[in-house]
């Protein structure tokens with residue numbers, strides 16, 4: 556694994572939220588009431604998670620997002636600043652409150668309902684304001700918790716500037732061919748592939764988009780096609796059950812390793828490693844590792 560002394564420059568365009576996490580002894584079925592054994596709130600939102608994830612791994616990060624004009628929005632800003640994420644392009648809207656996510660979690664499984672709220676107000680003009688940073692960045696990350704228009708616009712802009720672009724295709728929804736063609740890598744959950752790509756078989760999708768689509772499953776493993784064969788990586792020492800935020804952590808690790816010029820195989824291995832470490836913490840951001848946690 557190569558980690559050069561040059562600091563990768565990453566732009567993350569996406570959501571931020573406060574996650575209310577309820578730990579239960581079983582996930583409630585429809586029409587069922589269960590008692591929580593614990594409840595807490597954490598910083599979250601896939602965009603903010605990836606901004607913090609890549610910053611902790613040593614990248615210089617600009618986050619482009621939108622929060623409400625309320626105390627939760629202020630908390631999110633302060634958290635990002637304390638994580639060394641540049642918030643000069645985080646906008647405030649008076650139209651909605653800050654985004655939230657309601658998470659019920661049991662034995663590592665999480666059922667998440669996201670309320671986008673202010674995140675819906677992120678628009679193309681906001682992305683344009685960061686124009687000059689697009690010219691100097693190495694890589695741009697997007698997810699699907701802000702409007703698809705903004706995602707498409709960001710991907711095209713980044714490509715126009717010749718930058719690498721990564722998409723974490725979550726929450727799963729159909730994405731256009733334009734997006735697929737213009738991004739360098741797509742991270743997706745195994746169980747959601749058909750929502751994103753249609754009914755084609757997993758093997759066919761991976762072969763068609765070799766070295767581009769990386770499929771993650773609940774055991775923190777990653778599968779992709781390298782042009783010759785299917786590759787499957789899982790940390791042997793890893794008994795990790797899936798926890799919230801692992802997809803964001805994988806994407807952050809993969810992106811930073813790619814910026815340092817590593818092979819796809821090494822990017823996947825590092826993404827898995829980063830992801831397995833996040834499972835040690837509570838919420839999506841607490842356990843994200845720092846670059847100093849690794850021996851290179």
Ligand SMILES: OC[C@H]1O[C@H](O)[C@H](O)[C@@H]1O
Pocket residue numbers: 572573574598599600601604655656667669700799800801802803839
């Ligand atoms: O990917 C994990 C994130 O999904 C939801 O958006 C929650 O905010 C959580 O932090």
